[in-house]
Amino acid sequence: xxxxxxxxxxxxxxxxxxxxxxxxxxxxxxxxxxxxxxxxxxxxxxxxxxxxxxxxxxxxxxxxxxxxxxxxxxxxxxxxxxxxxxxxxxxxxx
Numbered sequence: 001x002x003x004x005x006x007x008x009x010x011x012x013x014x015x016x017x018x019x020x021x022x023x024x025x026x027x028x029x030x031x032x033x034x035x036x037x038x039x040x041x042x043x044x045x046x047x048x049x050x051x052x053x054x055x056x057x058x059x060x061x062x063x064x065x066x067x068x069x070x071x072x073x074x075x076x077x078x079x080x081x082x083x084x085x086x087x088x089x090x091x092x093x094x
Contacts, residue, residue, distance in 0.1 A: 001036070002062055002092065004054040006083030012047035015049055025070075029054070034061020039045065052083050 010018050022040050029038035036055035043049035056062040070078075 002056040002059060003086040003088055006052050008078050009048050009052040009080035010077050014077060022084055029065055032065040036071040
């Protein structure tokens with residue numbers, strides 16, 4: 001299993017519009033083969049921060065969906081980011 005997790009920074013006044021512009025990508029990701037979870041969300045404390053969380057069955061599934069990444073327009077709005085890929089070897093109940 002692959003987990004992509006972290007955060008994006010955008011201008012606080014554009015965060016709602018940025019997330020709205022991502023709605024179709026979220027829908028498509030959730031319908032993509034191998035996608036177990038895909039979520040982007042507004043941080044409760046930082047008005048310019050967006051939380052990123054994705055779970056995929058394999059690298060191949062992730063890369064097939066990801067393609068070239070965000071549009072140029074979306075990429076231009078990202079002021080900073082800290083997102084990493086985690087390879088999970090086991091899953092247990094909490």
